[in-house]
Amino acid sequence: MRPDYPLKTDRLVLRPFEEHDLDDLHAYRSDPEVCRYLYTHCATLEDSADRLTKTLTMSELTEEGQWLVLAAYLPEAGRVIGDVVLKWISEKHRQGEIGYVFNPEFQGRGLAREAAEEMLRIGFEDMKLHRIEAQCDPRNEPSWGLMERLGMRREAHFRQNEVFKGEWGDLYIYAMLDEEYARAS
């Protein structure tokens, strides 16, 4: 499955990453506030360049286990302001997972939500997934707040199920089924 690029939402253009996105990507991936609840640490310029190289090819889903990684480009600002992902977890069980990371300068405007909604659409409509989940640290309220705005339900609160950045971390898992998606849209 390869989406018909560029994908357009009300305010954004979603497309695969391109070589020249490095500065835009690094601007938020190097921000400690952005990385607080991500598994990755704050990116050095070299980390961002590595990430960019890897994501350049993540523009289609041909087998389970792969990630679709898209740049959220905001025409009004002329730059990439975040990234959204859709992971194909299982073909047999038709499962997927979404994720999002945005530049704080452009948070609080519903832009992450707009991009995430498009990933749900790709997952349910193009990939015919049955269930899509999203995970975050319970302290990351902006993240699960967004999951709730997307209409996802909290299915799990794992307590101290992993060591996260040197301390015991909890995990929320939210999910949505295709029938719930169909009802909502």
Added chain:
Amino acid sequence: MRPDYPIKTARLVLRPFEMSDLDDVFAYRRLEEVNRYLYSEPYTRAEAAENLAKWTAQDEIIEDGQSLALAVTLEGQVIGEADVKLLSADHRQGEVGYIFNPAFHGQGYASEAARTMLGLGFEELGLHRVQAECDVRNEPSWRVMERLGMRREAHFRHKEIFKGEWGDSFVYAMLAAEYRTLK
């Protein structure tokens, strides 16, 4: 981690499986009702022997992903099995499970054996958190988890196709600190 065998509880003795347990194991592993909510299907006698051979070879846990399945015996007869699995040494996570012969259900034997496996997990493996999973329709199973003092942490809807239909599952868990308070 290799426990000191045999492990004695109030009424039961837990020990590694032996090939001579075949009749006892086959007696319940062949039953439809026992397999209803397990990923496995009823065993033929040959399958029971094949699996038994694997379990007998496994009496310790060395690395992630390994589990210890012990024979639970009552007066010399194997009435079920209980296991503990090391999910992650780095994160000190594990999982317990249990399967009993229906002729011995309803007497607290599964809970008694499962409590022993929690003990192995927390005390011998030094785990920080131990979980258990089951199909939501498997009430006898999650009742055991609640009897042990585990908390329900997840209710997954349609996370997988189970035996031909969308299945729902519960994940229960207990932390080391909770285990110490309950003891």
